[in-house]
Amino acid sequence: MTPKPNTSRRKPLNREKIVEKALELLDSEGVEGLSMRRLGDALGVEAMALYHHFPNKDAILDAVAARIIEETGPAMPVSEAESDWKEVMLSGPASAGRALEAHPNAGWLFLGRQYSTTESLQMLEAPLQILRSAGFEGQDLVDAAHAIFAFTAGWYMLSSGQGGSWSGPSDDAIKAAGAGAPLAASLAPQLRDWGRGMDEGLLALLVGLEARRESDDA
Numbered sequence: 001m002t003p004k005p006n007t008s009r010r011k012p013l014n015r016e017k018i019v020e021k022a023l024e025l026l027d028s029e030g031v032e033g034l035s036m037r038r039l040g041d042a043l044g045v046e047a048m049a050l051y052h053h054f055p056n057k058d059a060i061l062d063a064v065a066a067r068i069i070e071e072t073g074p075a076m077p078v079s080e081a082e083s084d085w086k087e088v089m090l091s092g093p094a095s096a097g098r099a100l101e102a103h104p105n106a107g108w109l110f111l112g113r114q115y116s117t118t119e120s121l122q123m124l125e126a127p128l129q130i131l132r133s134a135g136f137e138g139q140d141l142v143d144a145a146h147a148i149f150a151f152t153a154g155w156y157m158l159s160s161g162q163g164g165s166w167s168g169p170s171d172d173a174i175k176a177a178g179a180g181a182p183l184a185a186s187l188a189p190q191l192r193d194w195g196r197g198m199d200e201g202l203l204a205l206l207v208g209l210e211a212r213r214e215s216d217d218a
Contacts, residue, residue: 159194
């Protein structure tokens with residue numbers, strides 16, 4: 001008997017489909033599941049087929065990051081802000097917070113890899129433009145950017161567990177310490193809660209950076 005031809009047709013591969021599957025793998029398997037081979041297998045194609053749509057893996061990761069930002073809402077552009085620069089800057093971490101809440105494995109995409117494509121550099125450009133609009137220039141701008149990025153990256157790496165989460169004092173440690181660490185014992189529940197304090201801490205940093213700049217200008 002002559003076999004019947006397979007009339008089923010696979011949907012053509014495109015950028016949208018690749019990004020969608022990459023995000024699924026990120027959510028289910030973490031960044032380790034985002035190899036080109038693994039992504040190709042999940043899509044039912046050879047890994048080389050992906051290179052017809054993206055030049056490299058970093059480009060795919062940038063597209064996934066952009067998709068997450070679209071889902072969770074971008075930070076407030078400088079041109080649209082009616083408030084001061086500190087409120088605009090705070091909107092960036094707020095957007096990142098929504099992204100990590102929706103996609104807990106996504107922290108590495110934003111904070112744990114070197115910017116190497118135009119798309120990723122554009123994510124860096126926005127906060128730098130905000131700082132320049134606030135009057136920071138030259139090395140002062142770089143120092144402020146380093147301080148803000150380090151605070152934000154450290155907070156999200158710890159709170160998400162991507163960087164070895166510090167969860168505060170354990171119950172066993174508190175019992176063993178007895179009366180030797182009363183403050184750590186009384187604050188243990190709050191120290192374990194990374195859901196609070198991000199905005200307050202970053203705002204304090206921004207206020208300090210602004211005060212330092214104004215003092216230097218005086």
